[in-house]
Amino acid sequence: MAEQLDTFTAAERQPIAQLREIMQVRKRGEEPLAFVHTYGCQQNVADSEKIKGMLAQMGFSFTETPEDADFILFNTCAVREHAEDRVFGNVGALKNIKRHHPSVIIALCGCMMEQEHVAQRIHDSYPFVNLLFGTHQIRNFPQLLFTCITDSRRVFARGGEEQDRKISEDLPTRRDGKFKAWLTVMYGCDNFCSYCIVPYVRGRERSRAPEAVLAEFEELVQQGYKDITLLGQNVNSYGKKPDRGTNFAQLLRRLDEVPGDYRIRFMTSHPKDCTHELLDVMAGGKHIAHHLHLPFQSGNDRILKEMNRHYDRAAYLELIHYAKHVMPDLSLTSDVIVGFPGETYEEFRDTVSLIEEVGFTSLFTFIYSPREGTRAAKMPDPVPAEEKSRWFQELCAAQEQIAAKRCACAVGTVQRVLVEEQNPKTGLLTGRTGGNIIVDFSGDASLCGTFQMVQITAARNWILTGELCG
Ligand code: SF4
Known part of the structure; x- marks a missing residue:
């Protein structure tokens, strides 16, 4: 190409x-x-x-x-x-x-x-x-x-x-955040998940040249950005089209070598392209947040096949087990669809059992929404909306308990927190851990935009409270 x-x-x-x-x-x-x-x-x-x-x-x-x-x-x-x-x-x-x-x-x-x-x-x-x-x-x-x-x-x-459809380099950018920045590494998607409109509206995959990504990244670090998220519809297939001679794990390693006080995140990942090499780079990185957003969408193999996701439950869980093995402090988040056309209650329960097995910090949960022009929109969809809504509530209730347990595990630990703002109502500072969990604690507003070590003293559902370490 x-x-x-x-x-x-x-x-x-x-x-x-x-x-x-x-x-x-x-x-x-x-x-x-x-x-x-x-x-x-x-x-x-x-x-x-x-x-x-x-x-x-x-x-x-x-x-x-x-x-x-x-x-x-x-x-x-x-x-x-x-x-x-x-x-x-x-x-x-x-x-x-x-x-x-x-x-x-x-x-x-x-x-x-x-x-x-x-x-x-x-x-x-x-x-x-x-x-x-x-x-x-x-x-x-x-x-x-x-x-x-x-x-x-x-x-x-x-x-x-x-x-x-070219990659547009050098467009002027006015960033919304003072400490957090988005950096697009690739555009489009070639996966054609059967429910998704993205490949039709954003076109086929196109990866930026690694030198262009590196130059923008270095500029962001020099400008003082502390939390930089690499973006793409499917970042894990970075470098394939056109062939950049660098895969996503290698790109991440190069960026991580840039000197400075910052944290790197990335999204969104597709499990079929998530490799042990990538997880090893995360585990060994100096600046890479131990946070992995890895959408699984369904815990049932038949539904995954209908979704055209190109992995099964066992393959997803194998990745998760490896990721936890090399990063015991890893925070996992995911996207999940409830009520895909033809899904039965038993198949939906496989999704619940998967979230219980993995222990996600948080989930983005959606009831299936048909998109004109996609394959799934033509599939028979006999389950009534009220029934799907009940499944959705069931999943959310299960996840709430899991998230509360996950957060409670952080009590007693010391976390490196990027301070984002002072809450005007409570006067407390609010920041995020590497795992992307919100932490509230007392401190001076001048700390906004810096990393601070915070002792976690309590957990309230998915929000932590703590004290600045002396
Ligand atoms: S769900 Fe994600 S991977 Fe699948 S087609 Fe849409 S953008 Fe691509």
Whole structure:
């Protein structure tokens, strides 16, 4: 496959400068304001940070109040039906803002907008939306906005040919966090899990060059970021497409060698590509958090096959046992789907027994949501929603007990905690352990953004309390 690495060109940057001038004239020298709302996963958060970076270069400041904004953007998520319904509801509510403030530009982007039927519905039923662009068009955002404003017309830009879906390097980025940063290492997914829309809306796998990842990582460490999460739909298959000559374990080892005071995390991992080599690198790393988010989705082999997950229960548990063996302090988290089409109660109970066997710190649990265009959406799904809801409650109750037990085990230990903020109500500092567990403790606000050793004194469900070590 041809090299897809591509930097943001001078021609692509050109509209940024032009838009800066246009907005200055429009606002008569006042600062234009942008409201950007992000739905969904961390990849969407990382994409929004790039769009905000471009907006900042256009002269925009940011507001939390859409009524005050000159530019409103929703970066949307297609993973669940409920989230899509919420987006349509929230977009509908923008009609009023447009009525009172006709010059506001309303834009929609993200995974949801890559779907033909969604773009069509927005086009036909939401005439006040000025700009719509998909996940592959982020680098073209300045040109699209420029066209929208200067031609005074609606602009819709989605998809593009797979071979033209380049990796966009050097896009300006305005990071939301002061201590925590997202770093995308690969885009897209080739797995086609039968329930998932991601490969259709984010395209095939594309890994960034290791040198580009390393350069961005070093910059983040130099800028003082303390908690850096490597992102990708399936980070464990990093380096396969195009062939980077470096797999994810090797990339992680290279990053871990960068000197500094920081912690590395990564997500999301797919069990079929999770190797002992990766777990060994985690165990031996200086900066790698002993936290593994490894979605298992179901504990039943028939359902895993129907989901097209390419591993079975035994293979998943083997990985977990090895990971715990090399990292006894490992914190495990996962995603799980309840009520996949055709799942029986007995098959669902295999999921409960798996969570009991593993002992996850926390779980992201979802009731199956059909996504148009996926294989699972066409499967017979006889179990009523109320029944699935009961299973969901049963799973959550089991996990609550497991999480409480896991947290209780931390009492008496000393944890290295990244202090994130001071709670304005309680005055307590809040931080996270390497295992991503929240810890509350007394201390001075000046400690925010530093690592502190904290003696854990109590556990309340999934939150720990502690005392700063002298
Ligand atoms: S691995 Fe499966 S669930 Fe994850 S993004 Fe790819 S297709 Fe979707």
